[in-house]
Amino acid sequence: xxxxxxxGGFIGGALVSQLLKEGKEVRAVDVKPFVNWYQHHNEAQxxxxxxxxxxxxxxxxxxxxxxxxxxxxxxxxxxxENHKADCMLSVLINTNLLLAAKQNKISKYFFSSSAxxxxxxxxxxxxxxxxxxxxxxxxxxxDGYGWEKLFSERMCRHxxxxxxxxxxVARYHNVYGPFGTYTGGREKAPAxxxxxxxxxxxxxNHEIVxxxxxxxxxSFMYIDDCIRGSLTLMESNYKDPINIGxxxxxxxNQLIDIVEEIAGIKVLRKYDLKAPQGVRGRSSDxxxxxxxxxxxxxxxxxxxxxETYRWIYDRVKESRSY
Numbered sequence: 014x015x016x017x018x019x020x021g022g023f024i025g026g027a028l029v030s031q032l033l034k035e036g037k038e039v040r041a042v043d044v045k046p047f048v049n050w051y052q053h054h055n056e057a058q059x060x061x062x063x064x065x066x067x068x069x070x071x072x073x074x075x076x077x078x079x080x081x082x083x084x085x086x087x088x089x090x091x092x093x094e095n096h097k098a099d100c101m102l103s104v105l106i107n108t109n110l111l112l113a114a115k116q117n118k119i120s121k122y123f124f125s126s127s128a129x130x131x132x133x134x135x136x137x138x139x140x141x142x143x144x145x146x147x148x149x150x151x152x153x154x155x156d157g158y159g160w161e162k163l164f165s166e167r168m169c170r171h172x173x174x175x176x177x178x179x180x181x182v183a184r185y186h187n188v189y190g191p192f193g194t195y196t197g198g199r200e201k202a203p204a205x206x207x208x209x210x211x212x213x214x215x216x217x218n219h220e221i222v223x224x225x226x227x228x229x230x231x232s233f234m235y236i237d238d239c240i241r242g243s244l245t246l247m248e249s250n251y252k253d254p255i256n257i258g259x260x261x262x263x264x265x266n267q268l269i270d271i272v273e274e275i276a277g278i279k280v281l282r283k284y285d286l287k288a289p290q291g292v293r294g295r296s297s298d299x300x301x302x303x304x305x306x307x308x309x310x311x312x313x314x315x316x317x318x319x320e321t322y323r324w325i326y327d328r329v330k331e332s333r334s335y
Contacts, residue, residue, distance in 0.1 A: 014038045016077045018064055018110060019084030021045045023193040024125065024185075024239060026052030028081060031240050033057060042073050043084070051192050065105040070113035077117065079247070082110050083125045087158060091224075092199045093129075094289040097157025107165040111172045121179045123247050124169050126254060128186040129159035133292055139230045139264065141294030146184070146254060146301055155291070166254050173252065181246050186258025186297040190236030190317060191324035203233055203318060206269055207325045210276045215333060220281040224288035227266035232296040234259040235317035238310035245306050258297030259310045271315055275322045 015032050019025040021043030029041050030052060039057040047053055047061060062069045064084055074080060085103040087093060093100055107124060114122050131144045132153035154163045169180040189203035196208055209221040234257070242257035263271075266282075273279055299309040 014040055014077045015079050015081065016040045016042065016073055017081045017083065018042050018073075018106065019082070019125075020057070020059070021047075021050035021053075022083060023051050023190075024188055024236065025081075025083040026050065026054075026192055027190070027236050027240050028083065028243065029054055029057055031244065040073060040077065051194075064110060065102065067109040067112060070106075070109040071116060074110070074113040074117045074119060077119060079121045079123070080110060080114055080119050081123045081125075081243075081247075082107055085125070085161075087199075091289050093155065093158040094291075100158035101161045104161050104165055107168060111168060111178070114178055115172065115176050119178065121181060121247060122169065122172075123181045123183070123243065124165060125243075126162045126166050126182050126184045127159065128184055128256070128258065128295055128297065129155035130163040130166065130184060130254075131159075131295070136292035136295050139228050139294045141230060141262075141296055143260060143262075143296040143298035144256070145298040146256060149254075180252070181249075182254040183243055183246055183257045184254055185234070185239060186256065186295070187231055187233045188236055188239045189233050190321055193236070193321075195325045195328070202231065202265060202268065203321060204325060206265075206272050207318070207322045208329060210269075210272050210278065210280060211322070211326050211329045213280050214276055214278050215330065219278060220283060222283050222285050222288075223265065223269070224285055225265065225290035226284050226286060227269070227282065228264050229290055229292075230262050230264050230294040230296065231268075232259045232262045233268070233314060233317070234297075234310045235312035235320075238312050241308075242302070242310060245308070249305070251305055255302055255305070256297045256299060257302065257310065258299065259312070259314070260297055260299050261314050262294075262296040263314060268314070268318075271318050272322060274315075275319050
């Protein structure tokens with residue numbers, strides 16, 4: 014039995030889908046009501062529970078072989094910059110799941126960390142040097158969300174060293190794709206830009222607002238690559254935190270160029286320099302992952318964004334028909 018914590022979320026739902034395709038039994042858990050799950054699979058054992066409480070963690074880890082902890086209160090930069098305490102509280106989930114994993118003798122434990130653990134002083138230039146795993150110290154992670162992720166990484170390490178739990182830690186870099194958040198304040202840049210251009214196309218008002226000056230850089234990883242990389246890591250013997258991300262770095266303006274080409278329109282860009290922007294530049298160094306596994310996330314941004322745009326377009330258009 015595979016336990017997926019955070020199964021109602023974007024990555025969690027995609028992971029449950031893949032595990033079921035592989036013939037695995039899956040226990041899917043999330044705090045959200047089922048109606049709010051991004052993907053809901055009837056073949057899984059679906060539970061609505063708050064995993065910040067130890068008794069719930071003990072219950073869901075019974076008769077489970079592997080734990081996948083993707084549960085966290087998070088979103089795009091607009092959310093994490095304004096909800097630092099909520100993001101920090103996710104440490105309770107990882108703490109109590111690890112305690113329950115120890116008690117119930119779990120075989121392997123996967124923790125989804127983030128590129129937000131990397132220090133701000135290495136990300137102050139748009140022409141950033143891609144981030145390597147050992148760049149994380151001296152520590153200066155994203156306030157709130159990044160600190161929670163870094164602390165939880167350390168907890169995984171010490172539970173492995175002290176109690177023998179086989180932990181695996183993935184540092185995800187900006188995951189995007191269909192079946193994700195695209196509105197409501199938690200969406201990340203790829204989905205937000207898709208939605209804004211779709212709304213511009215459908216309304217005829219070809220003016221959109223961009224957070225920052227558009228020259229900040231990022232790399233974005235397609236969801237299928239994220240799931241493949243996570244499964245590869247979980248099945249391996251590699252123990253230390255490792256990047257899972259795309260090395261294809263673009264500016265936000267270049268990302269908009271891509272979506273304009275997909276949408277078949279040009280937009281007038283209005284730049285909001287007071288909006289949350291995060292670090293100036295961030296990209297994934299995949300040298301370690303490539304050396305360990307002979308592969309790295311390789312879906313081209315144009316390909317992944319076209320799939321994402323089409324999925325969001327259908328939903329935005331449907332919502333406007335009511």
